[in-house]
Amino acid sequence: MYLERIDSPADLKKLAVGELPALAQEIREALIAKLAAHGGHVGPNLGAVELEIAMHYVFDSPHDRFVFDVSHQSYTHKILTGRREAFTDPAKYDDDSGFTNPNESEHDWFNVGHTSTSISLASGLAKARDLMDGDNNVVAVIGDGSLSGGEAFEGFDTVGEMGTNFIAIVNDNEMSIAENHGGLYKNLRELRETNGRASTNYFTALGFDYRYIEDGNDVAVLVDALRDVKDIDHPIVLHIHTLKGKGFKPAETDKETWHWNGWFDPQTGEFADRPAVEDYSTLTGEYLLRRMKEDRRIVAITSGTPTVMGFTPELRREAGDQLVDVGIAEEQAVAMASGIARGGGIPVYGFYGTFIQRTYDQLMQDLCVNGNPAVLLDFASGVHGMNDVTHLGFYDIAMMGNIPNLVYLAPSGKEEYFAMLDWAIAQRERPVAIRVPAMGVVSTGKADTTDYSQLDRYETVRSGRDVAIVALGDFQPMGAAVADMLRETDGIEATLINPKFITGLDLDLLDSLTADHRVVVTLEDGQLEGGFGEKIASHYGPTGMRVRNYGIAKSMPDRYDPAELLAANGITVDGIAADIRAMLGL
Numbered sequence: 001m002y003l004e005r006i007d008s009p010a011d012l013k014k015l016a017v018g019e020l021p022a023l024a025q026e027i028r029e030a031l032i033a034k035l036a037a038h039g040g041h042v043g044p045n046l047g048a049v050e051l052e053i054a055m056h057y058v059f060d061s062p063h064d065r066f067v068f069d070v071s072h073q074s075y076t077h078k079i080l081t082g083r084r085e086a087f088t089d090p091a092k093y094d095d096d097s098g099f100t101n102p103n104e105s106e107h108d109w110f111n112v113g114h115t116s117t118s119i120s121l122a123s124g125l126a127k128a129r130d131l132m133d134g135d136n137n138v139v140a141v142i143g144d145g146s147l148s149g150g151e152a153f154e155g156f157d158t159v160g161e162m163g164t165n166f167i168a169i170v171n172d173n174e175m176s177i178a179e180n181h182g183g184l185y186k187n188l189r190e191l192r193e194t195n196g197r198a199s200t201n202y203f204t205a206l207g208f209d210y211r212y213i214e215d216g217n218d219v220a221v222l223v224d225a226l227r228d229v230k231d232i233d234h235p236i237v238l239h240i241h242t243l244k245g246k247g248f249k250p251a252e253t254d255k256e257t258w259h260w261n262g263w264f265d266p267q268t269g270e271f272a273d274r275p276a277v278e279d280y281s282t283l284t285g286e287y288l289l290r291r292m293k294e295d296r297r298i299v300a301i302t303s304g305t306p307t308v309m310g311f312t313p314e315l316r317r318e319a320g321d322q323l324v325d326v327g328i329a330e331e332q333a334v335a336m337a338s339g340i341a342r343g344g345g346i347p348v349y350g351f352y353g354t355f356i357q358r359t360y361d362q363l364m365q366d367l368c369v370n371g372n373p374a375v376l377l378d379f380a381s382g383v384h385g386m387n388d389v390t391h392l393g394f395y396d397i398a399m400m401g402n403i404p405n406l407v408y409l410a411p412s413g414k415e416e417y418f419a420m421l422d423w424a425i426a427q428r429e430r431p432v433a434i435r436v437p438a439m440g441v442v443s444t445g446k447a448d449t450t451d452y453s454q455l456d457r458y459e460t461v462r463s464g465r466d467v468a469i470v471a472l473g474d475f476q477p478m479g480a481a482v483a484d485m486l487r488e489t490d491g492i493e494a495t496l497i498n499p500k501f502i503t504g505l506d507l508d509l510l511d512s513l514t515a516d517h518r519v520v521v522t523l524e525d526g527q528l529e530g531g532f533g534e535k536i537a538s539h540y541g542p543t544g545m546r547v548r549n550y551g552i553a554k555s556m557p558d559r560y561d562p563a564e565l566l567a568a569n570g571i572t573v574d575g576i577a578a579d580i581r582a583m584l585g586l
């Protein structure tokens with residue numbers, strides 16, 4: 001066993017090059033064992049084992065600085081930099097995050113989880129080095145898929161002019177999460193097919209030197225190549241061809257399914273039983289496909305995550321040219337949606353809420369200044385989305401809820417969601433975003449006949465007195481539970497309101513409450529500051545109404561437990577009911 005002897009890159013350097021393939025095999029086995037029991041990014045890590053061994057074998061980290069794009073493929077780097085036990089000891093599987101994290105190790109330079117940032121971040125390290133006459137290498141690792149994000153281009157463009165030591169390793173496994181999309185991929189293919197000699201070369205056009213390595217999973221070849229470029233005095237791209245999922249047949253065969261996975265059988269690759277429950281992604285894909293068949297103008301847009309809106313490979317084939325995958329290019333998706341809407345089409349862009357953060361300007365300028373009727377579907381926003389500090393998704397209400405001309409809707413269940421989607425697609429007046437509930441499908445079984453063209457009309461679900469609970473989106477059931485508790489334990493009949501509109505106040509309804517209510521509480525699954533409830537508190541400011549807002553305090557928690565985070569913010573049914581009693585003086 002080599003692995004148990006490696007506590008740092010210095011230990012790795014004691015091995016002969018000929019011993020490295022055996023180490024790679026041991027690391028692969030450890031990765032498969034952990035991933036099967038714990039879940040994580042399977043394909044990206046299995047394909048990058050040799051690369052990360054070779055990097056630590058040749059370079060001198062942390063003097064030399066490594067920046068991993070997304071950093072979802074950095075597990076071998078972690079194993080080699082003193083964090084082995086988080087991969088070999090089941091009791092310690094949760095000790096490390098799934099991404100690079102400077103709090104974990106001096107070998108990690110940034111918290112990273114969104115794509116296409118590595119070249120830009122590393123360009124800054126290179127600039128800082130040069131300002132201080134440093135002599136370290138700066139090495140960025142970026143996948144082929146992540147090249148499609150605009151920030152990657154911007155990074156290459158800057159570095160291309162810097163003329164300084166910079167090694168960009170393009171880890172080309174011919175896949176994003178799903179298949180790659182974009183004109184760039186024709187050039188990557190030409191480069192692969194000509195062993196790097198194609199006359200057109202994206203990287204040299206941007207001012208980089210270039211070298212191609214066909215066998216990016218041959219550790220000895222990689223060691224030689226990295227030795228050649230170490231201490232280089234100008235920017236170079238090392239384009240390496242790797243196999244996503246290498247060493248685990250199911251992952252090599254079905255690369256999309258095995259990009260990220262939960263528990264599986266490490267022998268067969270079979271998944272643990274998944275309960276057959278409805279989910280909004282599947283429902284959305286089926287809905288959109290049906291609507292597309294009825295109306296040629298409808299086009300779905302994805303930015304490299306097609307299954308979040310239900311577009312499995314089968315549905316993608318069926319959708320044909322009524323589905324556009326722009327690559328991992330959220331900014332392009334928003335601007336293109338605006339253009340499609342302006343041109344008379346009906347774009348529906350679905351995304352993970354955390355990744356829309358980079359599109360603030362496209363939402364403001366390209367979409368909302370122009371007021372074009374694109375439809376945006378925000379999935380997995382709220383505390384029940386992804387919980388890594390790099391993937392937090394509870395800032396969307398503060399971000400999108402404050403953009404003029406945008407209608408942002410929060411359905412509390414399935415019927416409302418599809419009624420809102422019907423309206424958003426039918427209306428041709430304004431951009432509409434819908435916050436798809438992230439706490440599972442809740443169905444009333446009753447059709448929602450609301451006319452959503454009447455903007456900012458809240459629904460009074462129960463009429464009461466003294467206290468009104470305004471519970472937004474997927475927190476509506478919690479609001480109902482608080483009202484139930486007040487009725488049962490205190491005989492208080494609370495008013496329960498489902499606001500539905502994040503972006504506007506129902507002033508008539510709010511003002512009418514002042515007649516027989518003393519307390520209003522708001523509940524939202526998002527950041528308190530700049531959020532929904534604060535606007536209601538502000539409206540009531542000049543009145544005698546007492547208002548309490550519940551949401552998540554401005555923060556960036558890492559790998560939190562949702563129930564604990566909610567409790568820490570006072571968001572429990574018991575706690576809210578107790579607060580209301582106190583505010584009513586009971």
Ligand SMILES: Cc1ncc(C[n+]2csc(CCOP(=O)(O)OP(=O)(O)O)c2C)c(N)n1
Pocket residue numbers: 043044070072073113114115142143144145146147173175176177244259303304305328330355
């Ligand atoms: C801004 C942003 N959008 C989407 C994602 C989701 N995502 C994570 S990894 C990935 C694909 C990356 O592909 P590639 O760079 O080729 O790396 P590979 O996983 O193939 O090694 C995507 C789309 C993300 N992390 N960040």
